[in-house]
Amino acid sequence: MDKKMIDYTLYLVTDRELMSCDTIEESVERAIAGGASVVQLREKNATSREFYELAVRVKKITAPRGVPLIINDRIDICLAADTNGVHLGQKDIPCDIARRILGSEKIIGVSAATPEEAAKAERDGADYLGVGAVFSTSTKTDTRPVTPEIIRGIRAAVTIPFVVIGGINSENIETLKGLGINGAAVVSAVVAQPDIETAARTMRAAVEKIK
């Protein structure tokens, strides 16, 4: 996979608790059918074996469709299932250490809420950033508010692409137009909706309008 060619427009983050269907695999398949262009698996309560086996199963859906599969936090799961990369929060293993372990081919994303965190992530080898939370969200409770001003500061601070994350839906994203974002990471706006494929399609169209 050519990392420079990745389409970050609609970045799906899975959530077992919120999803409207029975399996993570089903939610991923439907979201991709609706236009999700990157998939991040986030599992906070699974055993390592469960997370590994899930990643192997989901890769069978993402790989044939050319959609990068990113693992939240767990570098070992990425290596074990040979997925495309990892996403690291500020409480996860530091990006420079992760880059040393994973080599140059794997995608590494880093969560950043300030221009300083963003610039450090780029220096440490990140391929993209997750910037947020841009709106209030029920998915994560430990987030800081990231204003349009901060987003502009982050855009000025780095050359790598970034997606915004946090409480985004197809309506409120309009307020983020003109800020230079490369895509939107969504959880409940897609996987919690009754029709995941349609929700993804609606969300993707909304992101394309403001990019």
Next chain:
Amino acid sequence: MDKKMIDYTLYLVTDRELMSCDTIEESVERAIAGGASVVQLREKNATSREFYELAVRVKKITAPRGVPLIINDRIDICLAADTNGVHLGQKDIPCDIARRILGSEKIIGVSAATPEEAAKAERDGADYLGVGAVFSTSTKTDTRPVTPEIIRGIRAAVTIPFVVIGGINSENIETLKGLGINGAAVVSAVVAQPDIETAARTMRAAVEKIK
């Protein structure tokens, strides 16, 4: 570190909740002073960053003393902090996958409660086994009882060393004499005692008598 030369006699497993002193580092330092010959860091609630930073700090204690530092479950923490190895339960990443990721130099231990699990772990590249729970224990609640008969079956099934684990103290270990065990893994019998160094010394003497 020559893996064949490792002394498994007193295998310390850390426990933040049970320890009698203020820091994991202090409990490890005192246990080694009392004769602990392997240290396993087990952290079930830490963030990846916290676990990584703890491993880096504890390695500064174990490495100069020639004591192998093993990480419970998390292959990524082992790689990030460059510790000596990992210990994998049956709910963790499979041993053969872990071996592929870690290469031949790192130590891999696997939990086994039956001769079948033990034989599979050896085939899959394990360097040692953790066999238990041999006694009832408050540390883990999801364990199956491993009888002396099962221990004999495991000893017959594998050539690699194994430590017994689960509710072991310096008195009840006497009932495990003559079973071919290579060491005892202890949590509360050492780290929960008021004087960790003395508890380790007492425990080590008890293990040496039954080996």
